[in-house]
Amino acid sequence: MRPEAAAAGKAGVELRELHEIPEFEQAFRLFDDIWHPEPLNAPVSVEMMRALSHAGNYVAGAYDGEELVGASVGFLAAPVGEVLHSHVTGAVRKGAGHALKLHQRAWALARGLDRVTWTFDPLVRRNAHFNLAKLGARPEAYLREFYGVMADEVNAGDESDRLLAVWRLTSPEAVTAASGRPYQPGRAAEAEPGLLAEYGKPVARVAGGRVVLVELPEDIEAVRRADPGAARAWRLAVREVLGGMMDEGATVTGFARGGYVVERQ
Known part of the structure; x- marks a missing residue:
């Protein structure tokens, strides 16, 4: 059974x-129910989805009967x-997002494309695990303040740093993940702490080794609501440690032990 069909059946x-x-x-x-954006800040409009679909881009949904429980929009780049x-x-359905991404992978491969890209907030642990372990994508750039000020309930009050995820669709990582086995970086066990969570706050360490672990808070969205100062401290710490290492040429090889596994050249 094709991976996207298996994931859809499971969900x-x-x-x-x-x-x-x-x-x-x-x-x-x-999308409105998920992000609750300001009226002029919707992720994508009905008209734009219509135009993208008509022009041959990717607009897809996951349905439970007549109810739409997941959707994805992408464009050729x-x-x-x-x-x-x-x-x-x-x-909004467990497993629907994973099924959609595998559907997106199959759609891209059928059109001769070899990779899919997207951006995500480097602080959101569950998204990092999903993107790197469940899908086998890798971050290839740290983008500071990528979207500017974002007016929605999820991102309001924070800076919009993003990681650029690159999903190389036939890579060993992607193939392993598509088979149903979450991808784990081979050197995760030897990673030296470069950023740790201690009592909910970020603590940077001098890590001189080749393999470094950049740990994330368990739930940054809860931290934003409860302690905006701590959330900002996390933003700046991850920007400095992870962004700094990537700027120097280090590679994020996966996600394990609650953080990014980063390898220096």
């Missing part, structure tokens, strides 16, 4: 591309004929 959803205005309206409402950029993916 109890049907995956399909979206082509009609009522479907795009469902996706718009789903440079280099031409090689890359799909996944702009937004959201789901």
Whole structure:
């Protein structure tokens, strides 16, 4: 069974591309329910989904009967004929997001594309684990203040640093993950702490070894609500440690032990 079909069956959803205005309206409402953005700050409009779909880009949904429980929107990117950029993916059913990403992978491979890219907040532990372990993608750039000020309930009050995830669709990491075995970096056990969580606060360490662990808070969104000062401290610490190492040429090889496993050259 194809990976996307197996994941869809496990989640109890049907995956399909979206082509009609009522479907795009469902996706718009789903994204609104997830992020609660300001009216002028929606992730993507109905009209834009219509245009992207019509032009041959990726707009798909995960359905439980007539209910849309997940949706994803992406567009073809440079280099031409090689890359799909996944702009937004959201789901309210466990497993639906994973099924959609595998559907997106199959869609891209069928069109001769060899990678999918997207951005994500480096502080959100569950997303980092999903992207790096469950999918086998890797962060390849640290992007400071990528979106500027974001007016939604999830991101409001924080700076919009992002990691650029690059999902090389036929890489050993992606193939391993697609088979149902979360990818684990081979040298995770020897990683030396470079950033630790101690009593909920970030503590940077001088790590001179080749393999470094950059730990994340368990739930940065809860930290933002309870202690904005601590959330900002985490933002600056991860920017300095992870962003700094990546700027110097280090490579994020996976996610394990609650953090990024980073290897220096």
